[in-house]
Amino acid sequence: MKLHNTLGRRTEDLVPIEAGHVRMYTCGPTVYNVAHIGNLRTFVFEDVLRRSLLLSGLSVTQVMNLTDVDDKTIRGAAAEGLALNEFTEKYAREFFRDLAILNVQPAEHYPRATDHVPEMIALIETLRERGHTYESDGSVWFRIATFPEYGKLSRIDLTAMRRGDRVADDEYEKEDVKDFALWKSAKPGEPSWRSPFGEGRPGWHIECSAMSMKFLGNRFDLHTGAVDNVFPHHENEIAQSEGATGEPFVDMWLHSEHLIVDGEKMSKSKGNFYTLADVLARRDDPGALRYLFLSVPYRKKLNFTWEGLTGAATAVDRIRSASARLAEVAAAGSSKPGAFDAASRAKTFLAAFRGALEDDLNTPEALGAVFPFLREVNSAIDENTLDAPGADAAGEALRTADQVLGILPAEREVLPAEIEAQIEARTDARRRRDFAEADRIRRDLASRGIVLEDGAAGTRWKKG
RNA sequence: GGCGACGUACCCAAGUGGUUAAGGGAGAGGUCUGCAAAACCUUUAUUCGGCGGUUCGAAUCCGCCCGUCGCCUCCA
Numbered sequence: 086m087k088l089h090n091t092l093g094r095r096t097e098d099l100v101p102i103e104a105g106h107v108r109m110y111t112c113g114p115t116v117y118n119v120a121h122i123g124n125l126r127t128f129v130f131e132d133v134l135r136r137s138l139l140l141s142g143l144s145v146t147q148v149m150n151l152t153d154v155d156d157k158t159i160r161g162a163a164a165e166g167l168a169l170n171e172f173t174e175k176y177a178r179e180f181f182r183d184l185a186i187l188n189v190q191p192a193e194h195y196p197r198a199t200d201h202v203p204e205m206i207a208l209i210e211t212l213r214e215r216g217h218t219y220e221s222d223g224s225v226w227f228r229i230a231t232f233p234e235y236g237k238l239s240r241i242d243l244t245a246m247r248r249g250d251r252v253a254d255d256e257y258e259k260e261d262v263k264d265f266a267l268w269k270s271a272k273p274g275e276p277s278w279r280s281p282f283g284e285g286r287p288g289w290h291i292e293c294s295a296m297s298m299k300f301l302g303n304r305f306d307l308h309t310g311a312v313d314n315v316f317p318h319h320e321n322e323i324a325q326s327e328g329a330t331g332e333p334f335v336d337m338w339l340h341s342e343h344l345i346v347d348g349e350k351m352s353k354s355k356g357n358f359y360t361l362a363d364v365l366a367r368r369d370d371p372g373a374l375r376y377l378f379l380s381v382p383y384r385k386k387l388n389f390t391w392e393g394l395t396g397a398a399t400a401v402d403r404i405r406s407a408s409a410r411l412a413e414v415a416a417a418g419s420s421k422p423g424a425f426d427a428a429s430r431a432k433t434f435l436a437a438f439r440g441a442l443e444d445d446l447n448t449p450e451a452l453g454a455v456f457p458f459l460r461e462v463n464s465a466i467d468e469n470t471l472d473a474p475g476a477d478a479a480g481e482a483l484r485t486a487d488q489v490l491g492i493l494p495a496e497r498e499v500l501p502a503e504i505e506a507q508i509e510a511r512t513d514a515r516r517r518r519d520f521a522e523a524d525r526i527r528r529d530l531a532s533r534g535i536v537l538e539d540g541a542a543g544t545r546w547k548k549g
Numbered sequence: 550g551g552c553g554a555c556g557u558a559c560c561c562a563a564g565u566g567g568u569u570a571a572g573g574g575a576g577a578g579g580u581c582u583g584c585a586a587a588a589c590c591u592u593u594a595u596u597c598g599g600c601g602g603u604u605c606g607a608a609u610c611c612g613c614c615c616g617u618c619g620c621c622u623c624c625a
Contacts, residue, residue, distance in 0.1 A: 094553095112625080120625085127625045156623080240552065241621065289623095311625035342554090343625070345618085380561065380573075386554085386618075393561060396574035403573090406587065441563090450563050453572035463588055467581090520583055527585080538587050545587085 086141050086443045088307075089384060091315060091338040092238050096445050099337065101306055106144045109135070110297040110335075111192065112310035112318070113149040116176035117157040119360050120183050122374070122389060123344040123351055127311045129375060130341040130383040130446075132189040134309065136489040137442040147192035148300045151177055153199050155289050159275055169276050170199070183361045186371045188491040194300050198292040202278045205287045205295040209267045209280075211329045219260065223270030223283040229263050232324045238338060239316035265321050267291050290321040294334075298326060308335040312342055341383040348388055359389070367391065372405075372492035373398035379448040379490065400452075401492050406547065407459040408483050408493055413542060414466055414476035425465035427475030431482035434458040438486050455486060500546065504535060508544060511537070 271277035
């Protein structure tokens with residue numbers, strides 16, 4: 086598995102610290118509002134990473150944090166007159182619901198910042214002992230001058246930074262513009278915790294250092310997020326973690342690019358700010374959005390358009406239809422030896438599919454391997470040269486690919502008996518050549534979201 | 550100002566030195582079908598933003614130019 090490491094800006098082989106096992110930390114949400122589709126792109130990227138690692142035969146321990154105390158959550162809770170934890174729980178539930186809808190596999194751990202304040206305090210104390218901090222007005226700051234490697238991830242040039250006007254207006258006192266808060270002194274009416282440095286709350290960056298090292302050890306394999314995390318968040322995490330342990334923190338840093346809408350940055354004022362619910366209201370198929378995400382490499386900007394979503398939905402339907410068709414052929418149990426060597430074709434397909442993913446998660450190329458395979462399989466079915474074992478092998482390959490794609494239905498849905506009866510009645514009508522009645526039933530079911538397709542083997546239905 | 554990314558058909562997009570430039574969507578024509586849908590077949594880039602250069606050979610490497618965008622400040 087080759088991955089592009091932001092640290093060094095090179096694509097390199099993943100060599101797990103512990104053979105066969107990958108430990109990864111994926112920066113999670115700040116639970117202060119409903120996720121937008123840009124956030125979701127990042128979470129789907131991390132899901133594809135996880136699933137690709139698993140497909141490659143590696144085991145994975147994934148940690149995703151929930152930031153449930155920071156300026157935004159405190160402000161939001163105050164605005165809604167809720168206790169901080171009531172406020173954040175609401176959005177945490179929304180977050181997990183979105184992930185489930187998008188068929189994102191759960192991580193092993195979802196630590197919340199407020200459950201790990203003692204760990205953060207301990208880490209700050211270590212940094213203090215090692216001379217990386219200073220305090221003023223009850224706040225604790227990381228002194229960047231004590232960490233010479235600062236900037237190695239983002240390649241930021243500190244000498245170019247100047248003390249600007251913004252800093253003069255800052256409510257806190259710090260020595261240098263780039264120094265950042267490890268601990269913020271309590272303000273009236275805000276949640277706070279007791280600490281050796283006084284009442285206060287943790288800074289944002291320290292939570293990820295403390296929680297990642299708690300669950301994954303001082304050094305682990307992968308750390309991911311979206312590009313905007315490179316600076317300052319991840320740069321600061323490195324400074325804190327390596328400053329505290331004196332060891333390398335993370336081997337490979339992966340960052341996904343942003344999603345834009347109609348060529349522009351998503352923003353509420355432009356009216357192009359979409360949540361999952363907005364997308365599903367327009368196209369009730371989470372798989373379509375997932376597919377759309379996968380059709381662009383994670384390191385390229387993704388331009389979301391409704392036209393693109395519609396196209397993705399069509400493509401997803403093709404894959405699902407082919408899968409359903411294969412299941413039918415496999416179930417029909419024809420043992421007549423087929424001329425089409427599905428088993429060997431399935432093998433070459435999967436090799437190409439896997440190869441693409443192992444090349445820095447090249448999902449567009451992986452998808453490019455799917456369709457020629459489907460076309461050949463469909464042709465073989467049309468020409469009656471695919472036998473049941475072959476259909477089984479092809480279907481199995483498709484399900485293997487779907488371990489990463491995540492767009493096939495978990496199992497065949499069963500229709501309500503009443504609808505089944507309608508389909509039966511229509512088959513009868515067609516036998517009687519009462520096409521008016523047959524078309525009436527088909528239209529009726531279509532209006533209820535059930536699309537019928539007549540084939541040689543009978544009538545098949547799908548949701549439309 | 551500093552750092553960086555990108556520009557391949559109507560749209561999305563793979564391809565980063567060498568067969569006819571993947572694949573998907575959309576459009577057009579056709580086969581099949583009671584009709585439809587699905588599926589399949591055919592079709593849509595002598596060309597990869599522009600101009601130079603390196604090379605036997607470049608979409609792929611180098612330079613310049615044009616254009617789009619990001620980060621440097623909370624932001625996935």
